[in-house]
Amino acid sequence: xxxxxxxxxxxxxxxxxxxxxxxxxxxxxxxxxxxxxxxxxxxxxxxxxxxxxxxxxxxxxxxxxxxxxxxxxxxxxxxxxxxxxxxxxxxxxxxxxxxxxxxxxxxxxxxxxxxxxxxxxxxxxxxxxxxxxxxxxxxxxxxxxxxxxxxxxxxxxxxxxxxxxxxxxxxxxxxxxxxxxxxxxxxxxxxxxxxxxxxxxxxxxxxxxxxxxxxxxxxxxxxxxxxxxxxxxxxxxxxxxxxxxxxxxxxxxxxxxxxxxxxxxxxxxxxxxxxxxxxxxxxxxxxxxxxxxxxxxxxxxxxxxxxxxxxxxxxxxxxxxxxxxxxxxxxxxxxxxxxxxxxxxxxxxxxxxxxxxxxxxxxxxxxxxxxxxxxxxxxxxxxxxxxxxxxxxxxxxxxxxxxxxxxxxxxxxxxxxxxxxxxxxxxxxxxxxxxxxxxxxxxxxxxxxxxxxxxxxxxxxxxxxxxxxxxxxxxxxxxxxxxxxxxxxxxxxxxxxxxxxxxxxxxxxxxxxxxxxxxxxxxxxxxxxxxxxxxxxxxxxxxxxxxxxxxxxxxxxxxxxxxxxxxxxxxxxxxxxxxxxxxxxxxxxxxxxxxxxxxxxxxxxxxxxxxxxxxxxxxxxxxxxxxxxxxxxxxxxxxxxxxxxx
Amino acid sequence: xxxxxxxxxxxxxxxxxxxxxxxxxxxxxxxxxxxxxxxxxxxxxxxxxxxxxxxxxxxxxxxxxxxxxxxxxxxxxxxxxxxxxxxxxxxxxxxxxxxxxxxxxxxxxxxxxxxxxxxxxxxxxxxxxxxxxxxxxxxxxxxxxxxxxxxxxxxxxxxxxxxxxxxxxxxxxxxxxxxxxxxxxxxxxxxxxxxxxxxx
Ligand SMILES: Nc1nc2c(ncn2[C@@H]2O[C@H](COP(=O)(O)OP(=O)(O)O)[C@@H](O)[C@H]2O)c(=O)[nH]1
Ligand SMILES: [Mg+2]
Numbered sequence: 001x002x003x004x005x006x007x008x009x010x011x012x013x014x015x016x017x018x019x020x021x022x023x024x025x026x027x028x029x030x031x032x033x034x035x036x037x038x039x040x041x042x043x044x045x046x047x048x049x050x051x052x053x054x055x056x057x058x059x060x061x062x063x064x065x066x067x068x069x070x071x072x073x074x075x076x077x078x079x080x081x082x083x084x085x086x087x088x089x090x091x092x093x094x095x096x097x098x099x100x101x102x103x104x105x106x107x108x109x110x111x112x113x114x115x116x117x118x119x120x121x122x123x124x125x126x127x128x129x130x131x132x133x134x135x136x137x138x139x140x141x142x143x144x145x146x147x148x149x150x151x152x153x154x155x156x157x158x159x160x161x162x163x164x165x166x167x168x169x170x171x172x173x174x175x176x177x178x179x180x181x182x183x184x185x186x187x188x189x190x191x192x193x194x195x196x197x198x199x200x201x202x203x204x205x206x207x208x209x210x211x212x213x214x215x216x217x218x219x220x221x222x223x224x225x226x227x228x229x230x231x232x233x234x235x236x237x238x239x240x241x242x243x244x245x246x247x248x249x250x251x252x253x254x255x256x257x258x259x260x261x262x263x264x265x266x267x268x269x270x271x272x273x274x275x276x277x278x279x280x281x282x283x284x285x286x287x288x289x290x291x292x293x294x295x296x297x298x299x300x301x302x303x304x305x306x307x308x309x310x311x312x313x314x315x316x317x318x319x320x321x322x323x324x325x326x327x328x329x330x331x332x333x334x335x336x337x338x339x340x341x342x343x344x345x346x347x348x349x350x351x352x353x354x355x356x357x358x359x360x361x362x363x364x365x366x367x368x369x370x371x372x373x374x375x376x377x378x379x380x381x382x383x384x385x386x387x388x389x390x391x392x393x394x395x396x397x398x399x400x401x402x403x404x405x406x407x408x409x410x411x412x413x414x415x416x417x418x419x420x421x422x423x424x425x426x427x428x429x430x431x432x433x434x435x436x437x438x439x440x441x442x443x444x445x446x447x448x449x450x451x452x453x454x455x456x457x458x459x460x461x462x463x464x465x466x467x468x469x470x471x472x473x474x475x476x477x478x479x480x481x482x483x484x485x486x487x488x489x490x491x492x493x494x495x496x497x498x499x500x501x502x503x504x505x506x507x508x509x510x511x512x513x514x515x516x517x518x519x520x521x522x523x524x525x526x527x528x529x530x531x532x533x534x535x536x537x538x539x540x541x542x543x544x545x546x547x548x549x550x551x552x553x554x555x556x557x558x559x560x561x562x563x564x565x566x567x568x569x570x571x572x573x574x575x576x577x578x579x580x581x582x583x584x585x586x587x588x589x590x591x592x593x594x595x596x597x598x599x600x601x602x603x604x605x606x607x608x609x610x611x612x613x614x615x616x617x618x619x620x621x622x623x624x625x626x627x628x629x630x631x632x633x634x635x636x637x638x639x640x641x642x643x644x645x646x
Numbered sequence: 647x648x649x650x651x652x653x654x655x656x657x658x659x660x661x662x663x664x665x666x667x668x669x670x671x672x673x674x675x676x677x678x679x680x681x682x683x684x685x686x687x688x689x690x691x692x693x694x695x696x697x698x699x700x701x702x703x704x705x706x707x708x709x710x711x712x713x714x715x716x717x718x719x720x721x722x723x724x725x726x727x728x729x730x731x732x733x734x735x736x737x738x739x740x741x742x743x744x745x746x747x748x749x750x751x752x753x754x755x756x757x758x759x760x761x762x763x764x765x766x767x768x769x770x771x772x773x774x775x776x777x778x779x780x781x782x783x784x785x786x787x788x789x790x791x792x793x794x795x796x797x798x799x800x801x802x803x804x805x806x807x808x809x810x811x812x813x814x815x816x817x818x819x820x821x822x823x824x825x826x827x828x829x830x831x832x833x834x835x836x837x838x839x840x841x842x843x844x845x846x
Binding site for chain 2: 492
């Protein structure tokens with residue numbers, strides 16, 4: 001799928017302006033660092049690795065590759081990472097960005113720990129955490145070499161593996177064992193060091209920083225927290241927001257809009273019932289809990305950072321407007337504009353059949369009507385061929401084909417309990433239920449390794465409901481599964497990576513809530529499993545689910561908006577969760593019972609605001625290849641796992 | 647773990663068994679007294695609680711209902727770890743579900759809490775015509791393995807409350823030491839107040 005130029009804002013005036021502004025303010029601190037040479041004199045390079053890459057955003061075109069080196073000078077060891085010059089002209093990477101991320105000779109005396117990540121899919125990466133608590137963005141080793149990197153460090157500085165986590169390596173850790181335990185427990189902050197000073201201090205009170213557009217417009221008070229590391233990270237967060245690639249224009253506009261009013265958006269919202277059509281029940285719950293147990297306030301609210309809030313939702317795209325997106329051969333002329341439009345309002349139900357095929361990637365946006373008709377007919381016969389593979393299995397054969405029988409049995413059990421309360425699927429011998437079964441069984445032959453897994457029928461049901469046609473539904477489902485397939489992997493890696501990213505996002509966007517989850521052993525975020533596995537299918541009524549899905553599928557703002565939706569819902573109920581001191585069991589029960597009670601439009605606005613707020617720091621929480629991103633093709637087979645039962 | 651406070655016991659109970667054996671239906675029957683013909687499949691896990699009066703005590707069950715598919719197997723230990731009781735469910739009209747139940751029994755014997763009260767539920771007992779798993783053989787199996795066995799029907803409610811009741815009776819009780827102040831040590835401060843009465 002072509003997502004590369006999704007957020008290319010280089011032709012956007014506001015973007016250009018903010019970059020300008022950013023560069024003037026950042027040049028200040030940058031130039032003061034010029035004196036620090038990228039390679040100290042008399043130095044010996046003890047390790048050098050090419051194709052070590054950072055992913056400032058989730059878009060492949062915006063990755064920055066460079067060379068990582070370890071340099072020894074006297075008894076000191078330094079690390080540098082210098083991005084390549086003129087690399088990748090397709091990426092509209094400014095010189096600014098490049099120097100922003102450059103790591104110039106950071107001494108290992110400033111390094112606290114290195115965390116190694118070995119995702120099941122994709123490249124190994126490391127996160128270097130400084131003594132200040134700040135961390136550099138993840139460094140991805142495209143050409144391997146993490147082990148060698150660590151081994152080299154070990155030859156020169158004191159490096160020990162953390163007792164708690166075999167993937168954390170502590171540097172110069174001479175503290176007492178208790179201290180050691182505590183510090184290694186601390187997960188590396190997601191907040192990244194913006195420029196590469198050898199110490200993160202210059203970010204602090206430089207006057208140029210004060211003039212940054214964001215601190216100017218929001219004029220907020222800095223949090224009074226007696227944790228210097230946290231203070232610094234907030235400032236870095238601020239600095240980072242300057243170059244936030246996502247919807248810059250929206251950000252500044254929204255900051256301005258809400259600032260003029262003098263109130264935080266949340267206050268404004270809670271005081272304004274016409275804006276807030278949130279169900280009475282839910283808001284009562286929330287009020288009730290406020291006085292029970294004092295709850296750490298939402299940092300975004302305190303910070304007034306949440307001054308950003310989502311745009312009002314628009315009415316769904318209708319036929320007339322849809323026609324304006326098409327040329328005379330019915331190509332979609334500006335897919336980005338279309339996706340943006342759908343992001344803010346969805347589409348009318350009668351258009352879904354046509355539009356979903358584009359959103360899911362079954363049809364190319366630039367295909368003509370005639371080309372699509374042709375494609376459809378080809379695909380139809382292709383579908384029939386695959387379907388025939390299981391249809392031609394005789395009962396004689398099936399008797400000796402346990403795996404087939406089991407798979408079919410599982411599908412049979414699930415289709416009869418999928419959305420049977422809808423007219424479309426109700427009643428005895430409903431032909432649509434049979435279609436669900438045929439499509440799922442055919443899919444399990446199309447993707448035999450993945451097979452059938454509970455939850456898939458939930459994902460197919462709305463697609464069949466919209467597409468009506470068997471073959472069309474099948475191929476749209478295939479397209480969806482290209483992205484969500486890893487949710488159903490046997491080793492659960494797709495789910496783990498999403499829940500992990502979710503925990504990082506909550507840590508970034510609501511650290512008191514994160515700490516609460518941590519103290520209560522809820523950090524596995526398993527209570528969000530159902531949300532993520534089937535894209536909130538069980539959480540909203542059918543129509544709302546379809547609306548949410550088409551919004552998520554636009555991949556406008558982020559491919560991972562669903563994770564921000566999770567954060568938005570959790571934040572809605574944070575006071576209740578913490579105020580009532582919910583433990584894991586109670587929390588899971590509470591979350592399951594939220595089903596049908598969440599106001600989708602309000603949550604989408606919050607999710608949008610959170611996504612904008614988090615900016616690149618948010619994107620950095622989400623490892624590449626995390627579903628629904630397309631899997632990183634690194635030549636590995638993804639579904640090789642032992643197929644014990646099905 | 648079952649925890650006692652005076653006469654009030656909290657007990658974590660987990661339901662395990664093959665897809666479609668009727669785990670969710672049994673819980674729904676026990677907790678809400680309902681039966682839904684097309685009970686949705688369970689995604690992830692669901693949590694319920696229900697209190698039963700047994701003799702002069704009350705037992706509050708904290709019930710974990712799990713997804714049965716083999717693919718989600720790796721998540722199961724998260725639920726049965728620390729459970730005081732388990733109901734392993736199979737469908738009497740489905741031999742494969744009985745085989746799967748035996749695997750669960752093995753796994754719990756190997757990995758679970760050694761004092762766990764285990765019950766085997768042969769569910770869908772209303773489907774007599776479709777029976778594939780004979781009750782007699784199962785009884786022998788259950789006795790050999792120290793399981794408590796009952797055939798149940800979530801549909802007709804037969805034996806559903808009974809199986810929970812029997813489990814409650816078998817929970818090991820820590821006899822509370824005489825406590826003049828009337829204070830009871832519990833592992834969760836929030837539950838110091840006596841649980842509400844029974845609805846069985
Ligand atoms: N006849 C009959 N059907 C049942 C009984 N219990 C469950 N079912 C049906 O079996 C199917 C699967 O039940 P469910 O509780 O979802 O099973 P689970 O996957 O183990 O949770 C549903 O269609 C239920 O209606 C029962 O006791 N008798
Ligand atoms: Mg179930």
